[in-house]
Amino acid sequence: MTDKINTMYIALSITKNIHDWLFSVMPEGAASIVEMVLIALVYLAVFAVAGLYLVLLERKVAAWFQLRIGPNRVGFWGLLQTMADALKLVSKELTGTVKADKFLYNLAPYFVIVSSLMALAVFPFTKEFQAFDINIGIFFLIAISSIGVIGILLGGWASNNKFALIGAMRSGVQTISYELSVGLSLLTMILITGSLQLSEIVEVQKSGWLIVQGHIPAIIAFMIYMIAGTAETNRAPFDMVEAESELGAGFHTEYSGMKFAYFFLAEFINMFIIAAIATTIFFGAWLSPFGITESIPWLGVFWFLGKTLVLVFLMMWFRWTFPRLRIDQLLTLEWKYLLPINLINIVIMAIIVWLKLTIQF
Amino acid sequence: MDLMKDYKTEVMTNEALQDLIGSWFPNPELDNVSKVEETTETEESSEETVKPSAPINPSLLEFSEEASQFLNISVKPEQLHSLMTQLKNNNDTQFDYLYCLSGVDWGEELGVVYHLESTTHRHRIVIKVNTIDRENPTLDTVSNIWQTANFHEREVYDFFGIKFNNHPHLKRLFLTDEWDGFPLRKDYVDEINMVIK
Amino acid sequence: METTTVNSNFKSEEYFINMGPQHPATHGVLRLILTIDGEIIKKVDPDLGYIHRSIEKMCERDSYQQIVHLTDRMDYLSSHINNEAVCLTVENALELEVPDRVKVIRTIIGELTRIASHCLWWGVSGMDVGALTTYFYGFRDREMINDIFEETCGARLTMNYNIPGGLMYDIHPNFIKRTKEFVAHFKTKIPEYDRLLTGNVIFQKRMKGVGILTKEDAISFGASGPVGRGSGFSCDVRKHHPYSALDKVTFNEALKTEGDSLARYEVRIQEMWESLSIIEQLIDNIPEGEYKVATKAVIKLPKGEYYQKVEAARGELGVYIISTGTKNPYRLKFRSPGFSNLSLLNHIAVGGKIGDLVATMATLDIVVPDIDR
Numbered sequence: 008m009t010d011k012i013n014t015m016y017i018a019l020s021i022t023k024n025i026h027d028w029l030f031s032v033m034p035e036g037a038a039s040i041v042e043m044v045l046i047a048l049v050y051l052a053v054f055a056v057a058g059l060y061l062v063l064l065e066r067k068v069a070a071w072f073q074l075r076i077g078p079n080r081v082g083f084w085g086l087l088q089t090m091a092d093a094l095k096l097v098s099k100e101l102t103g104t105v106k107a108d109k110f111l112y113n114l115a116p117y118f119v120i121v122s123s124l125m126a127l128a129v130f131p132f133t134k135e136f137q138a139f140d141i142n143i144g145i146f147f148l149i150a151i152s153s154i155g156v157i158g159i160l161l162g163g164w165a166s167n168n169k170f171a172l173i174g175a176m177r178s179g180v181q182t183i184s185y186e187l188s189v190g191l192s193l194l195t196m197i198l199i200t201g202s203l204q205l206s207e208i209v210e211v212q213k214s215g216w217l218i219v220q221g222h223i224p225a226i227i228a229f230m231i232y233m234i235a236g237t238a239e240t241n242r243a244p245f246d247m248v249e250a251e252s253e254l255g256a257g258f259h260t261e262y263s264g265m266k267f268a269y270f271f272l273a274e275f276i277n278m279f280i281i282a283a284i285a286t287t288i289f290f291g292a293w294l295s296p297f298g299i300t301e302s303i304p305w306l307g308v309f310w311f312l313g314k315t316l317v318l319v320f321l322m323m324w325f326r327w328t329f330p331r332l333r334i335d336q337l338l339t340l341e342w343k344y345l346l347p348i349n350l351i352n353i354v355i356m357a358i359i360v361w362l363k364l365t366i367q368f
Numbered sequence: 369m370d371l372m373k374d375y376k377t378e379v380m381t382n383e384a385l386q387d388l389i390g391s392w393f394p395n396p397e398l399d400n401v402s403k404v405e406e407t408t409e410t411e412e413s414s415e416e417t418v419k420p421s422a423p424i425n426p427s428l429l430e431f432s433e434e435a436s437q438f439l440n441i442s443v444k445p446e447q448l449h450s451l452m453t454q455l456k457n458n459n460d461t462q463f464d465y466l467y468c469l470s471g472v473d474w475g476e477e478l479g480v481v482y483h484l485e486s487t488t489h490r491h492r493i494v495i496k497v498n499t500i501d502r503e504n505p506t507l508d509t510v511s512n513i514w515q516t517a518n519f520h521e522r523e524v525y526d527f528f529g530i531k532f533n534n535h536p537h538l539k540r541l542f543l544t545d546e547w548d549g550f551p552l553r554k555d556y557v558d559e560i561n562m563v564i565k
Numbered sequence: 566m567e568t569t570t571v572n573s574n575f576k577s578e579e580y581f582i583n584m585g586p587q588h589p590a591t592h593g594v595l596r597l598i599l600t601i602d603g604e605i606i607k608k609v610d611p612d613l614g615y616i617h618r619s620i621e622k623m624c625e626r627d628s629y630q631q632i633v634h635l636t637d638r639m640d641y642l643s644s645h646i647n648n649e650a651v652c653l654t655v656e657n658a659l660e661l662e663v664p665d666r667v668k669v670i671r672t673i674i675g676e677l678t679r680i681a682s683h684c685l686w687w688g689v690s691g692m693d694v695g696a697l698t699t700y701f702y703g704f705r706d707r708e709m710i711n712d713i714f715e716e717t718c719g720a721r722l723t724m725n726y727n728i729p730g731g732l733m734y735d736i737h738p739n740f741i742k743r744t745k746e747f748v749a750h751f752k753t754k755i756p757e758y759d760r761l762l763t764g765n766v767i768f769q770k771r772m773k774g775v776g777i778l779t780k781e782d783a784i785s786f787g788a789s790g791p792v793g794r795g796s797g798f799s800c801d802v803r804k805h806h807p808y809s810a811l812d813k814v815t816f817n818e819a820l821k822t823e824g825d826s827l828a829r830y831e832v833r834i835q836e837m838w839e840s841l842s843i844i845e846q847l848i849d850n851i852p853e854g855e856y857k858v859a860t861k862a863v864i865k866l867p868k869g870e871y872y873q874k875v876e877a878a879r880g881e882l883g884v885y886i887i888s889t890g891t892k893n894p895y896r897l898k899f900r901s902p903g904f905s906n907l908s909l910l911n912h913i914a915v916g917g918k919i920g921d922l923v924a925t926m927a928t929l930d931i932v933v934p935d936i937d938r
C-alpha cells in the first residue's frame with residue numbers, strides 16, 4: 008500500500024523529508040490523508056497567488072499597449088493592487104435576485120473553480136515536482152476543462168436574467184465546439200510521444216522540444232491550439248460571452264462579491280492552464296533549451312514558468328489588439344476551418360512519424 | 369464616375385416652380401371670373417369675388433417669396449397629401465429630400481412647415497399648412513412619401529398636439545406618455561419647469 | 566409590453582430585451598427596445614427623451630447671443646460648427662458681412678472640430694466591436710486638438726468662440742504653429758489607424774455587408790453626413806451650399822456606394838484626410854483684419870424666416886428661425902442630423918444579429934443630446 012502511494016506522489020527532496028516525517032509520526036492511513044490535505048493546501052495557495060498576480064500582469068500589459076501606466080499606487084509598482092481588490096470583493100454585499108434558483112446560483116461558481124484547481128494538479132513544474140502523475144495525463148486535462156462549462160451554463164440559467172442566459176448559451180456553444188480543436192491538436196503531438204502521461208512526454212522531449220521534432224504539422228497544431236485555447240477560456244477575440252459593449256456582463260451579470268471573484272479568477276487560471284499545457288506539450292515543460300541547465304533541476308521551475316508566461320503574454324496581446332468575432336463567425340471558424348485543418352494535420356503527422364521524418368537532436 | 373457629381377445644378381427658378389406647381393391645383397374660381405366681370409353678383413362665386421376687380425389667384429395654392437429665402441407655398445390641409453406626392457414624383461421638380469419638418473404655433477393657428485430639396489436639381493422650396501382647430505388639429509401624414517417624416521411628425525405631435533392621419537405609430541417621442549399638455553404651444557403654462565424672464 | 570409565457574425552450578419565442586439608457590454601446594442615454602428571436606432582431610424601437618432639455622423652447626425666450634451658447638450642448642462633439650450655424654443664420658438675416666479673417670478662422674476651427682469628433686468616433690467604434698485599445702489611441706490624438714482649442718478659445722469641449730458678427734477674441738499667437746504641428750503629426754497616425762483596425766480581417770468581417778442602406782432609402786430617411794455618403798447620396802453641405810471660407814478651398818467629397826457599415830467607416834476615414842487638406846490650404850493664408858464686426862447690443866432680426874445649413878461632423882445641421890422683429894426668435898427649430906440618422910436604425914438592423922446592431926450603431930455615430938435637444 009505504501010509503495011503504491013509512494014509511486015503516485017512524487018516530490019522534491021525537501022518534501023520527501025516531510026513525507027518521511029509524517030509517516031514516522033502517524034499511522035499510514037492518517038499520514039497519507041494529512042499529506043494529501045497538505046498538498047491541496049499548497050496548491051490552493053499557489054492558485055490564489057497565481058490568480059492575483061496574473062490579474063495584475065494583465066492590467067500592466069493592457070496599460071502598456073494602451074500607452075498608460077496601469078496600477079502603480081498600491082504597493083511598489085502596484086504589486087499589492089489585486090490584494091486590495093480581493094479584499095474588496097470579499098467584503099462586498101452578496102446581492103442575489105429574488106427569483107434566482109438559489110441552489111444552482113450558489114453552486115455555479117464552484118464548478119469553475121474546482122475544475123481549474125484539479126487541472127492545476129497535474130503539471131510537471133520540474134523533474135520531481137508533480138502532484139499527480141497519472142498515466143492518462145492529457146486525457147485527464149481535457150476532460151477536466153470540459154467541466155467548467157457546466158458552471159457557466161448553470162450561472163447563466165440560475166440568474167433569471169435574459170442577458171445572463173444569452174451569455175451562458177453563447178458560451179456553452181463556444182466551449183463545446185472548441186474543445187474538439189483543443190483535443191485534436193493535442194492528439195497530433197501525442198502521435199510523436201506515444202504516451203498520454205505527462206512525465207513521459209517531457210522525457211521524450213529531452214531529444215528536442217516537440218514543436219521542433221514535429222516541424223510543420225507541429226507548428227500548425229500549435230497555432231490551432233492557441234486559437235482554440237483562447238476560445239476555450241472565453242477571452243478576446245472570442246469573448247462574445249461577456250462582451251461588455253453588448254450585453255452588460257454576460258453570464259456573470261448577477262454575481263457580485265466572492266462568487267464573482269471565483270468566476271473572474273477562474274478565467275485567469277484557465278488562461279494559465281492553457282498556456283501551461285502548451286508549454287508541456289510543445290515547448291518541453293521544464294527542460295532548458297539545448298540542456299544548458301540540466302544539472303540544476305530546481306531551475307526547471309523557472310523555465311516552466313517563464314515559457315508559460317510568454318504564452319500568457321501572447322494571449323493578452325490578442326485580447327488588447329483584435330476586435331471580437333460575432334458568435335456565428337466564431338462557430339464558422341471552428342467547424343468549417345479549424346476542424347478540417349486539424350484532421351488533415353493529424354494525418355500528415357501520422358505519416359511523418361511513420362516514415363520517421365521527425366527532427367531529433 | 370457617377371459618384372463625383374458635377375456640382376453645377378439645373379435649378380428651376382422660383383417663377384418656373386410657381387407656374388408648374390400652381391398649374392396642378394387650378395383654382396375653380398378662375399372659370400367664374402369672366403362671368404363675374406359683367407355682373408356684380410352671382411350665386412356661384414363665393415365671398416372672394418366681392419371686389420371683382422381684385423386679381424384672382426390662378427391656383428388654390430398661395431405663393432409667396434417675401435421675408436424668406438425660398439419660394440413658400442401655403443396649401444390647405446385637404447390638398448396637402450396630393451401636393452406632396454406630386455412634388456416628389458414629378459420629374460421636373462423631384463423633391464425627394466425632406467430636410468426639415470417643423471411645427472409652428474402661429475398664435476391662432478397651428479401649422480407645419482416642410483422644407484424640401486431636390487437631390488437632382490438642387491432647388492429648394494417651403495410648404496406651409498395651417499389648421500385653425502386648436503382642440504383637435506389633424507393633418508395628413510407624409511411619412512408614406514418620405515420616411516424621415518415618421519419621427520419628425522411624432523415630434524410635432526409631442527410638442528404641438530397635431531395628429532397625423534395614417535401615421536404608422538403616432539406616439540409621443542420625447543416626453544413620457546402621461547405628460548399633460550403640449551409644451552411648444554404659445555399658451556403652455558408650467559409653473560415648475562418653465563423659467564420666464 | 567406583454568411577455569409571452571414560455572413553458573418550453575425559449576429559442577423559438579420572441580422576447581424583449583432592453584438595451585437600456587445606461588449601456589456601453591449606445592453613445593449616450595438612448596434606450597432601445599429590441600424584439601429578438603434567438604439572435605435575430607425583429608424590431609428596434611428607440612425610446613428617446615432621456616436628455617431632452619427643451620432647448621427650442623428656451624430659445625424663444627433668450628437673446629440671439631445667448632442662443633449661441635445653448636447650441637454647443639446639442640452635439641457636443643462638433644460644438645464649434647453648431648455655434649457657427651446659428652451665427653451664420655443671424656448674420657445672413659441681418660445682412661452682415663463678416664471679414665475674411667473670421668471666415669477662414671471659423672473654417673479652420675470647424676475642420677479641426679470635425680477631426681476631433683472623428684477621432685473620438687474611431688476610438689469608440691473600435692471599442693464597440695471589441696478592440697479595446699483603439700479608444701486610447703483616438704483620445705491621444707484628440708487631446709492634441711483639445712489643447713489647441715484650450716489655448717485659443719478657452720475651453721476644450723464647448724467652445725463658444727463664435728458670436729454673431731465674428732469671433733469672441735482673436736486667435737492665440739501659437740495657434741498657427743500648433744495646428745501645423747498637429748497636421749504633421751496626424752498624417753502619420755491615420756495610416757496607423759488603418760493598420761490597426763481597417764485592415765484587420767476580424768473587423769472587416771464584422772462590418773462588411775452589415776447594416777446595408779440603399780441610396781433611395783438614405784434620401785427618403787433624410788440621412789446626411791457620412792451615413793448618407795456611405796450609400797452614395799451626395800449630401801455634403803460644404804459642396805452644395807458652401808458657407809464661410811469653404812468655397813475657396815478644393816477638396817473631394819468622400820463617397821462610397823456599398824452602403825454597409827464598412828463603407829460608412831471608410832467615408833469617415835477619408836473625411837479626416839480631406840479635413841487635413843482643407844486646414845493645410847488655409848492655415849498659411851489667414852488674411853489680416855478685424856476679428857469681428859460690431860453689432861448692436863440687442864440684436865433684432867427683421868421679420869421673416871431664415872434657414873441655414875451647415876455640415877456638422879454627424880451630418881447636416883439646419884437652423885430655422887422665424888422672427889417677428891423682436892429680440893427673441895418667434896420659433897427656432899434645429900434640424901439635427903442624429904435625429905434623421907437614428908430613424909433609419911429600425912430599417913437597417915432588422916434581420917441582423919445583436920452583434921450587427923452594435924456594429925451598425927457604431928458607424929451611425931449618433932450623439933444622443935443632438936437627437937433629444
